[in-house]
Structure formats: structure tokens, C-alpha cells
Amino acid sequence: MTLFAVRYTYDDRTDVRDAVRPEHRAWLAGLADAGALLGSGPFADDAAAGALLVLRAQDEEAVRALLRQDPFAREGLVAATEVRTWQLVLGPWAAAD
Numbered sequence: 294m295t296l297f298a299v300r301y302t303y304d305d306r307t308d309v310r311d312a313v314r315p316e317h318r319a320w321l322a323g324l325a326d327a328g329a330l331l332g333s334g335p336f337a338d339d340a341a342a343g344a345l346l347v348l349r350a351q352d353e354e355a356v357r358a359l360l361r362q363d364p365f366a367r368e369g370l371v372a373a374t375e376v377r378t379w380q381l382v383l384g385p386w387a388a389a390d
Contacts (some may be wrong), residue, residue, distance in 0.1 A: 294379050296331070297356045299346040301365070301375040304375050307341055309368060316364040324348070329359065347379070347386070 303310060324330035333346040350356045356376055365371050381387050 294349045294351060296379045296386075297348045297350060297353065298377045298379040299348060299356065299360065299375075300343060300375040301346070301371050302343040302375075303341060303365075303370055304372040305341075306370060307354075310365065310370050313364050313368050313370065320362065320364055321346075353378070368382065 302313055321330055321333050329349055331347040331349060333344060335344045336342055348359065350359065353376055357374075360366055360371075360374060360376075363371070366374075
């Protein structure tokens with residue numbers, strides 16, 4: 294499996310994002326339980342700006358298929374998505390790969 298770093302950039306509808314967040318986090322927890330999500334969270338310096346997700350998948354299309362299921366994506370809250378293949382060299386996640 295390949296690792297991917299995904300950067301979400303959110304739109305400015307914080308009220309809708311706040312309302313959908315519990316469903317979004319439950320969706321993420323399901324991905325983590327399935328072993329597809331290694332980590333996720335908002336950027337600490339500007340949480341409203343976006344988030345980083347680290348995912349394990351067969352290929353980029355599989356990542357994008359997962360991301361289309363995100364409640365945030367369904368509600369149009371993700372203004373931009375950047376998917377990058379990530380080559381992990383060191384760290385605790387390296388042992389899991």
C-alpha cells in the first residue's frame with residue numbers, strides 16, 4: 294500500500310462545518326479503524342483554513358474515492374483538495390507500512 298498526504302482547504306462556511314463535524318469525525322474514525330487513516334487534524338495555526346490527512350491506499354484514485362465519501366465533501370465544505378504520494382522514511386508509521 295502507498296501512503297498519501299492530503300491537504301484540505303475549507304470554504305468559509307464555519308457554521309455548516311461545525312454542524313457536520315461530528316459526522317465527519319465519525320467517518321474518519323471508521324477509516325482509522327479500517328487501517329486506511331493513519332492521522333488527521335486541522336492546522337494548528339489556522340484551523341479554519343484546512344486540515345491534513347495521512348491515508349494508506351492502493352493508489353490515488355482509491356484515495357479520491359474515499360475522500361468523495363467524506364461528509365465535508367458531500368456538503369461542499371472542501372474548497373480544494375491536494376493529494377500527494379508520500380514516501381515515509383522514519384517514524385512509528387514506517388513500521389506499519
